Amino acid sequence: MKKIPNSKFQNPKIGKEEVKHIAKLARLGLSEREIEKYQKELSKILDYIEKLKEVDVSDVKATFHPLKIKNVVREDAQSKKDLDEIKKLIELMPERKGGYLKVKKIL
Amino acid sequence: MKLENFTIERVKEGLIKKEFSAQELTRAYLEKIEKEDKKIGAFLTVCEDLAIKQAKEIDDTILSGKKLPILAGVPCAIKDNILVDGIKCTAGSKILENYIAPYDATVVKKLKEAGAIILGKTNLDEFAMGSSTENSAFFPTKNPLDLERVPGGSSGGSAAAVAANFCVFSLGTDTGGSIRQPASFCGIVGLKPTYGSVSRYGLIAFASSLDQIGPMTKNVEDCKLVFEVIKGKDEMDSTSVELNLEIKKLRINELRIGVPKEYFVKGMDPEVEKIIKEAIKKYEEMGAKILEISLPHTEYALPCYYIIAPSEASANLARYDGIKYGYTANSEQRAASNLLNVYFESRGEGFGKEVRRRIMLGTFSLSIGYYDAYYLRAAKVRSLIIRDFERAFEKVDLIFTPTSPTLPFKLGEKIDDPLKMYLSDIFTVSVNLAGLPAISIPVPPEHVLEGLPVGLQIIGKPFEEEKIFEVAKIYELSTNNK
Numbered sequence: 001m002k003k004i005p006n007s008k009f010q011n012p013k014i015g016k017e018e019v020k021h022i023a024k025l026a027r028l029g030l031s032e033r034e035i036e037k038y039q040k041e042l043s044k045i046l047d048y049i050e051k052l053k054e055v056d057v058s059d060v061k062a063t064f065h066p067l068k069i070k071n072v073v074r075e076d077a078q079s080k081k082d083l084d085e086i087k088k089l090i091e092l093m094p095e096r097k098g099g100y101l102k103v104k105k106i107l
Numbered sequence: 108m109k110l111e112n113f114t115i116e117r118v119k120e121g122l123i124k125k126e127f128s129a130q131e132l133t134r135a136y137l138e139k140i141e142k143e144d145k146k147i148g149a150f151l152t153v154c155e156d157l158a159i160k161q162a163k164e165i166d167d168t169i170l171s172g173k174k175l176p177i178l179a180g181v182p183c184a185i186k187d188n189i190l191v192d193g194i195k196c197t198a199g200s201k202i203l204e205n206y207i208a209p210y211d212a213t214v215v216k217k218l219k220e221a222g223a224i225i226l227g228k229t230n231l232d233e234f235a236m237g238s239s240t241e242n243s244a245f246f247p248t249k250n251p252l253d254l255e256r257v258p259g260g261s262s263g264g265s266a267a268a269v270a271a272n273f274c275v276f277s278l279g280t281d282t283g284g285s286i287r288q289p290a291s292f293c294g295i296v297g298l299k300p301t302y303g304s305v306s307r308y309g310l311i312a313f314a315s316s317l318d319q320i321g322p323m324t325k326n327v328e329d330c331k332l333v334f335e336v337i338k339g340k341d342e343m344d345s346t347s348v349e350l351n352l353e354i355k356k357l358r359i360n361e362l363r364i365g366v367p368k369e370y371f372v373k374g375m376d377p378e379v380e381k382i383i384k385e386a387i388k389k390y391e392e393m394g395a396k397i398l399e400i401s402l403p404h405t406e407y408a409l410p411c412y413y414i415i416a417p418s419e420a421s422a423n424l425a426r427y428d429g430i431k432y433g434y435t436a437n438s439e440q441r442a443a444s445n446l447l448n449v450y451f452e453s454r455g456e457g458f459g460k461e462v463r464r465r466i467m468l469g470t471f472s473l474s475i476g477y478y479d480a481y482y483l484r485a486a487k488v489r490s491l492i493i494r495d496f497e498r499a500f501e502k503v504d505l506i507f508t509p510t511s512p513t514l515p516f517k518l519g520e521k522i523d524d525p526l527k528m529y530l531s532d533i534f535t536v537s538v539n540l541a542g543l544p545a546i547s548i549p550v551p552p553e554h555v556l557e558g559l560p561v562g563l564q565i566i567g568k569p570f571e572e573e574k575i576f577e578v579a580k581i582y583e584l585s586t587n588n589k
Contacts, residue, residue, distance in 0.1 A: 026421060029452050029454065
């Protein structure tokens with residue numbers, strides 16, 4: 001992604017256009033005011049996080065998970081669902097038609 | 108009925124001696140909550156019908172003369188990001204305001220089987236993101252010891268419920284200190300178990316490589332009892348493990364306690380430092396060997412955490428789309444807008460400030476062009492933090508630190524400055540990054556400043572919860588006997 005320069009703030013870590021882009025990626029609808037607020041706040045937090053650049057990590061392997069665990073697989077078989085549970089899940093859907101989840105047209 | 112000193116042991120004794128029935132006890136707690144929780148705000152939902160039904164079953168068991176399960180009739184509270192079948196589960200968020208849990212979390216299933224009575228669901232920072240419970244979308248919880256102060260967070264409702272005697276114990280969750288810090292602020296015991304020792308099935312995910320469910324109790328023995336009920340491998344959580352490490356009987360004069368010098372630096376409340384040092388000295392007087400150790404990457408733990416946790420959160424919270432369940436932009440808006448706008452509107456309106464902030468931060472750290480510099484770098488620093496602990500544990504059995512650098516702060520004091528709030532977790536996040544077990548125990552009242560408690564954090568090696576309990580009990584005993 002191209003870095004977008006910003007002149008409004010002193011050395012901001014993140015520009016306004018960038019905040020808008022991130023909000024879009026995150027599927028968050030934000031108002032103009034919120035965009036400005038998040039720009040300030042995120043810049044401040046990112047400034048703090050910058051501290052990690054002091055650490056020499058050149059020969060270090062990344063840890064994504066604290067335990068040395070193995071992947072667990074189950075047989076690829078159809079599992080029988082409790083009808084009650086299915087009913088509960090359907091009831092949680094905001095918009096439904098019959099026993100189906102209603103979604104927006106995508107084509 | 109006086110509920111002030113009720114522990115699991117006390118409930119058992121009362122039921123067996125027929126001082127009270129399970130239903131009487133449950134009603135006494137429900138009445139207390141009804142009367143006193145207005146000023147504290149520990150509960151989001153009280154599930155009276157479920158509690159009475161469970162209590163009746165226990166009374167029937169007693170009547171039939173059958174053996175009582177380990178937590179029979181013990182009233183408890185569950186943090187509202189853990190599912191209890193048929194009961195509302197909000198995670199403190201507007202996006203799940205009307206969500207009814209369709210099944211029991213494994214820990215809840217286990218508690219029910221052990222006979223515990225579920226009184227209700229406790230308040231939390233939205234999606235467990237926060238250190239004061241002020242980020243709840245509904246209302247803040249107040250510290251029962253001083254109503255002007257926060258109970259800590261994110262498990263502030265669970266901590267306050269125990270401290271206010273609204274229940275005998277509660278469950279909290281801990282991603283960066285969310286059990287230990289509120290336990291410290293409310294003067295109770297709280298355990299963050301080793302990553303993997305308790306199933307996360309039915310826990311609303313925040314950061315999956317850090318989250319653990321754990322007990323919050325009045326004393327160490329109760330903490331141990333509840334932990335033993337909820338731990339263990341679960342086929343519904345592939346990261347859970349079965350481990351029964353035999354811990355050999357401890358002798359205090361063989362115990363080596365490490366005190367990391369990086370945890371006693373400026374910025375810490377000098378009173379907290381003094382009180383913790385006195386507690387450590389007490390162990391020394393009892394014969395333990397105190398060694399100064401170094402965890403050189405301590406200062407990087409917090410920035411590391413504030414990349415990793417939001418990154419995982421941004422992925423976990425992608426599921427709230429306004430389509431499958433949860434809050435959705437109102438139907439008028441829906442009819443007029445396309446799918447993308449349904450996402451924007453539902454998520455923009457449904458999530459609170461701090462949750463959106465963290466989703467933004469996480470999305471940024473994982474995005475093209477920044478992944479290497481932020482997320483990947485943090486994952487590497489995480490390895491160094493783990494290595495620090497491994498090296499330290501070659502020399503010592505346990506590590507002692509303060510749980511929080513400060514006393515409970517006032518409501519509103521830090522809520523407008525996210526970075527300041529994040530600093531509350533400075534002594535607790537390393538433990539989550541390394542997946543270690545750690546407890547917070549209260550330093551007893553005679554030391555307590557302005558009536559506010561201080562928590563001592565005891566960190567152990569992976570899966571050595573038993574040792575933590577043993578050593579924590581030594582302290583508890585030495586102070587109770589005074």
